[in-house]
Amino acid sequence: MAGRLSFTVGFLIVASVGLLHGACAATTYMVGDDLGWTVPPNSSYYEEWTSQRTFQIGDTFVFNWTAGTHSATEVSTREEYDNCTKMGMILMFAGVQITFDANGTHYFLCSEGTHCEQGQKMVIKIGDGIAPSFAAPSLAAAAALSALLLSTLAIFFLN
Template identity: 40%
Template sequence: MNKMSAIGGVMAILMVLQCTEAVTVHVVGDGLGWTVPEDSSAYQNWASTNNFVLGDILSFNFETNRHDVAEVAKGSYETCTSNNTIGTILLTGPTNITLNRAGEHFYICTIGQHCNGGQKLAINVSTTPSTTGALPPSTGAFPPSTTTTPPPPFSAASGSALASVALLLFSLFMGIAF
């Protein structure tokens, strides 16, 4: 193998690792899951500690037939109505939603009075990881988000570690090759 082929291969691996580590899976509510919280501000508090970026995944952990997830317009979020759903209501838990557009996203549970009890989430999705995840929400209707299967078990932390190891190996290779 010549030096240029080796360099190209290592660079390709580093680019794949960089792309892979950009996706974050956010488990909505962490250990709380997607349920009616005791504290009605629980999901907004959770969102304020996260940064949501295009391509990230929201993982809603809930029991089928006890809860659901609907993306709605801001007005429906504020009044806890499912009149303006965006896409289909997701009835089977757990479920994952890939954040495929920047801007504000509003999610509620449409069952009974769950939304009025605080089972609702407002987030802001950015194109870069530098903004905060919490909103003050604004108006507007949006195209539907996409439901996806769970991503492979690969975290940003392991991606960074792999990238560091690959870079170290590349540096060692270049030192030996010269």
């Protein structure tokens, strides 16, 4: 699989702006609960997991895996998600945490082997699932703040 990676490796701060939303009851979710982020026992497992929950701005998602190689890969479109397109922002560290600071719909899958095809994929809908049409001016400040707070993650991009 590594041969398909182009090592455009950047270090990016994954923003967590929970502090900016102090008034909200932000929740930290362990993706898949006890199962974690892995090839699920049935292909609709993560769909059911998300359908039982309502997510909001400031919520954090922890992608945990303890055995085997996985990734939390965010793809851009529903089509890519449906097709298990393994191209996008790949977070390869078990325990990676992602916090969303705006409404929107995010598509995650595992880019390893056929894990996605076996159901290791998940749609996270924040709020109404509709992203704001323009970036809020505060985002840069939020990112700067987060840089002070959070660890650095390597982000791999697939070609």
